[in-house]
Amino acid sequence: MSSFPTQAGGVPVLVLKEGSNRSRGREAQHGNINAAKIVAESIKSALGPKGMDKMLVDNFGDTTITSDGRTILDEMDIQHPAAKMLVEIAKTQDNEAGDGTTSVVIIAGELLTRAEELINKNIHPTVIIDGYSKTAEKALETLEEIALPVDLKTQDFLKKAATTSMGSKIVAEHKDYLADLTVKAMLAVAEKQDGVYKVDVDDVKVEKKTGASIRDTTLINGIVLDKEIVQSGMPKRIEKAKIALIDASLEIEKTELDSKLNIESPDMIEAFLNEEEKMLNDMTNKILASGANVVICQKGIDDMVQHFLSRKGAIAIRRAKKSDMEKLAKATGGKIVSSVDAITPSDLGHAALVEERKIADDKMTFIEGCKNPKAVTLLVRGATQRMTAEAERSIHDALCVIRDLIQEPKIVAGGGAPEMEMARILRKYAETMPGREQLAIRVFADALESIPVTLAENAGLDPVDILTELRNRHEKGEKWAGIEVLSGKIQDMSKANIYEPLSVKKQIIKSANEAASMILKIDDVIASGKMKGPPMPPGGMGGGMGGMGGMGGYPGAGEY
């Protein structure tokens, strides 16, 4: 480790604070690459339908059980700066594509491992980075070429891609049922503008409630609020609801300044209270005059207003979340108003039914039967909270996959088929390149093959046999040959109905290349003494993760 102070003409020059740590050149690269490799290794076993799940325990003892790449990395509370970059890249993948977070980390880890082998052969990292970036471009081109366009009029491919995405999750048993619901939900909120579809995953509200099975998950053409009606005297159900959405408080506002009221006689108290009541009554009447029979308020509702509304047979809900108010507006076609003075009949939203129902032990309010709703709700059920939480994550992936396909209606196969085809084309491409550049292209191809290899390994199949046969089949022109891990057979993945959106695969290549290049570019790591983090518990995450504790110990290569 070459840390400061350094010698300049025999005099030590102190530039960094005492306790700072510095590593340069190969040592820095080695430390970073190793850290990234450990992260990739630790989530490898979660890939694919036969992948294992991870149980993650946080500082409070709360456990999460998941096979979702991003969630695993998030919960691992990683401290090593280079390893953190992989966590970031998984997040990017999740935000951009919604699926493929495990794959991106595995490929990035492989790209780095192989880059290190090249560095050890004295190939400069810049040459590798350039080679990788050219190769990524060629790989993306290949993906475009093998992708097939899909017709969105039939929901067939949307369903198949959603099923594939959920097939590698704990909820796989119910993948067909859930895929059906997610496709219906996304199509309900998709809008065509100037010939192009616009669709937002956030328009599908996912509400969780335990106490039933995943099979009892339902799609509601409207919004479900985890709220009860404010007053027990109000009706529990109103058909043909006309809904006022208000983001102002339905109370008498307190003055900002402290003020004193001198009351000299009992009459004055009464007059004062009467005046207050009159104001609240006026407020209620203004709302009711618009024709509203349901009031959903983002802020509080005064008892008096509740009482007046109840007397007129109206329903009210208070303290709805801002995000729910926006969804309610989209679902019911109503407008959110900020002042009751301005409310008009045209501001009201419409729903066939507003009803409070008891779900498990809680009361929830359903605003449903909305005509052409632009926001809908999936009410996710499951036996335990952990189950509903994992179901929500899996549904999120599926919703993203459907969005990706709606926005770019092109698919590729799963099961390692596109990775094998890219690898084949890349090896051919390498032959056209001069010596040194070939090396980076070849190792990129090897890194892509880690996907079918890992899928096979996780299914307990022999990865060497599978890889050899897949290479042969692709050489013979079977572009869609992959490994179907449920049956353990190598086959045309379109026959197995394993499809994935082209955009997810493209994003995997882009993100993995970006992460690998970013880490390879670093040749100097300076860790200030202050940054020392708490060391990981002995024998912590993933066996080898103990070595990743705190910047203080970083990047002692010997620790890994």
Ligand SMILES: Nc1ncnc2c1ncn2[C@@H]1O[C@H](COP(=O)(O)OP(=O)(O)OP(=O)(O)O)[C@@H](O)[C@H]1O
């Ligand atoms: N029946 C199947 N046979 C073979 N491979 C499959 C099958 N179903 C899915 N796959 C493959 O599994 C991989 C996806 O696995 P998984 O969902 O665990 O990881 P990810 O999508 O990379 O990350 P995450 O879903 O955690 O964000 C894809 O390569 C997909 O093609």
Ligand SMILES: [Mg+2]
């Ligand atoms: Mg996935």
